[in-house]
Amino acid sequence: MVRTAxxxxxxxxxAAIALVAEGGPGAATMQAIARRVGGPTGSIYHRFASRSAILAAAWNAGYGSLVQVLVPLLHAGRPREAALALLPWAGEDRHRARFVLLHEPVALFEDAPPPEPLRQEMERLETGMDEAFGACIGRVGGGAIREEDLARAKFLIFDAPIAILRPHLLSENPVPSFAGQMIAELHAGVPFASASHRAGTTQAA
Amino acid sequence: MVRTAxxxxxxxxxAAIALVAEGGPGAATMQAIARRVGGPTGSIYHRFASRSAILAAAWNAGYGSLVQVLVPLLHAGRPREAALALLPWAGEDRHRARFVLLHEPVALFEDAPPPEPLRQEMERLETGMDEAFGACIGRVGGGAIREEDLARAKFLIFDAPIAILRPHLLSENPVPSFAGQMIAELHAGVPFASASHRAGTTQAA
DNA sequence: ATTCAATTAGATTAATCATTCTAGAATGGT
DNA sequence: ACCATTCTAGAATGATTAATCTAATTGAAT
Structure with missing residues (x-):
């Protein structure tokens, strides 16, 4: 019935992920994307409504694959495994890891916001992560979830491991083996609940 | 002799720092900078040779002010104070903090590298920080400095505190008071020397 | 008062970008 | 064989950009 794509x-x-990973968001122009796949720029617009659309789709694909790894571990109450799972995930696809871990989504949409359905999918992913952190904290501790404890969990499980990875993603060198041990020692030494709130509470790390 | 500037x-x-802080590197166009100060674009070129030049000068000013705070504390062997010093520094000037802590320098120079003298100043600042980390580690421990221990120190003193700040710099809200305690607990719970190398060595945190 | 280099002022240029448009090619059902 | 549809192909468009250029000011030193 139709011509094959x-x-x-x-x-x-x-192509968009690779270009952003290699040269930053500005390097992912429509013409650069087209050149990389070896096709005309017009063909991109058969799949995506705009540049924001393809960047948003790229973000949802990349970040989504990370969410898919972390969320089940968080809901299972395994924050330490979740933090360590970042390492093999980053090793799987370096372009994807640089794209997701080295760029804030907001920086990808400086010029124009992504179209509504893609923006909703982005929000859905972020909400899924937030809920998973909350569930993990709720399981580890006991009572109501305080904002401070949520921030603490996000740091220990997500932001700190990323901070450990970042210097090695920025350079050309592979992630060294001691990165995993640094994450492990972080979780062994720093509690999930704050010191002022910790009396008689189950220890997480 | 001359017209007053x-x-x-x-x-x-x-203006460049504020624009990058508010809207990312792409927002700091020459015309946007000129508009913000209320002058013509041509006047910028009387002070800076190019867009890369003004961005590099902005980076050196912003990052330089941070280096000026941290390096003396590191050379004095006070890593914990250095890590905590990030908080008041960030509170002093939010635009500057967002500019320096939320953007990799490489992302500012996607299009063109900065002119040589400014690039050298950037390198000088980075070298100064590296030497200060090395001096701090050397003082804390004893023997030769291992790459792993340097990475560990940079994480504990610099990257991890930034990771604690980042979510609050990204939002409009101020940095919460518990950020300082998170940094303190991090330094209390995680050693500077790796576990495999720690036997009989002075504890830093 | 005159001079003159530094500066303001903003139009201009050339390049680049996202997006649209026109044209033709491929495919599978009729 | 023909048609409807989806795609490739790449030229055209209009906006925006960094950087340059010409001309008009400014104000301290002479």
Whole structure:
């Protein structure tokens, strides 16, 4: 019934991720994406409504794959495993890891906000992560969840491991083996509940 | 002898920092900088050779002010104080803090590298920080400095505190009071020397 | 008062970008 | 064989950008 496509949405998404990973958001121009897949710029617009759309789709694909790894571990009450799971995930696909871990989503949409359905999917992913952190904290501790404890959990499980990875993602060198031990020692030494609130509470790390 | 300048280099630098802080690197166009100070674009080129030049000068000013706070504390062998010093520094000037802590320098120079003298000043600042970390580690421990221990120190003193600040810099809300305690607990619970190398060594945190 | 280099002022240029448009090619059902 | 549809292909468009250029001011030193 129709002509077969030479370039899929995934082709364009992968090219966009690689370009951002290598040269920053500004390097992912429509023409650069087209050049990378070897097609004309017009073909991108058969799959995506705009540049924001393809960047948002790329973000949802990349960040989504990370969410898919972390959320089940968090809901299972395994924060330490979740933190360590960042390492193999980053090793799987360096372009994807640089794209997701080295760029704030807001920086990708300086010019124009992504179209509504993609923006909603972004929000859904972020909400899923937040709920998973909350569930993990709730399981570890006991009572109501305080904002401070949520911030603490996000730091220990997500932001701190990323901070450990960042210097090695910024350089060309691979992630050294001691990164895993640094994460492990962090979780062994720093409690999830704050010191002022910790009396008689189950210890997480 | 000459006409008095209405716009100084600092005016343009401050505008560039504020624009990047508010809207990302892409928002700091030459025209946006000129508009913000209320002058013509041409005047910027009387102070700076190019866009990369003003961005590099802005980076050196912002990061330089942070280096000026941290390096003396590191050379004095006070890593904990250095880590905590990030908080008042960030509170002093939110635009500057967002500019320096939320953007990798490499992301500011996607298009063109900064002119040589400014690039050298950037390198000088980075080298100064590296030497200070090394001196601090050397003082804390005893023997030769291992790469792993340097990475560990940079994480505990610099990258981890930034990771604690980042979510609050990204939002509009002020940095909460518990940020300081998180840094303190991090330094209380995680050693500077790795576990495998720690036997009989002075504890830093 | 005159001079003159530094500066303001903003129009101009050339490049680049996202997006649209026109044209033709491929595919599978009729 | 033909048609409807989806795609490739890349030229055209209009906006925006960094950087340059010409001309008009300014104000302290002479």
């Amino acid at each position: 030479r370039f899929s949405a995934e082709h364009f998404i992968d | 209405r716009f100084s280099a600092e005016h343009f630098i401050d």
